[in-house]
Amino acid sequence: MENLKELERRIKVALDRVSEGLEHGNNSHDASEREAALQAEVDSLSEQNAKLSALLAELEQDRQAEADELQSLYGKLAEVLNSSDAELEEGV
Known part of the structure; x- marks a missing residue:
């Protein structure tokens, strides 16, 4: 009986x-x-993240191109305004 209880405990x-x-x-x-x-x-x-980084770089290039174009247009506008002022002064 003790052996069975011991065996049961071990199991x-x-x-x-x-x-x-x-x-x-x-x-x-x-x-x-x-x-x-x-x-x-x-x-x-x-x-x-890699895709977004590439997109960000592309957008930065686009922004820089637009900034360059805007700067060029401002330069042309300044030339036109300066020449108009010069013509007005000559006419006066």
């Missing part, structure tokens, strides 16, 4: 260990899945 301990191992194994598996999902998200965000 219970062994089952508890197996159960604990399975729980940790599942947690490890879940952690691996979470890690993989997080890495996929990081990769996706890195790709989006």
Whole structure:
């Protein structure tokens, strides 16, 4: 009878260990899945960041081209206004 109780206790301990191992194994598996999902998200965000950086660089070039064109137009306007003023002064 004592042997049966001891055997029962040992079986219970062994089952508890197996159960604990399975729980940790599942947690490890879940952690691996979470890690993989997080890495996929990081990769996706890195790709989006690269695209946005390229778009930002392109927009900066466009803005610079527009600023250059605007500066050129201001220069031409100044020339026209100066020549108009000179003509008015000559006419007076």
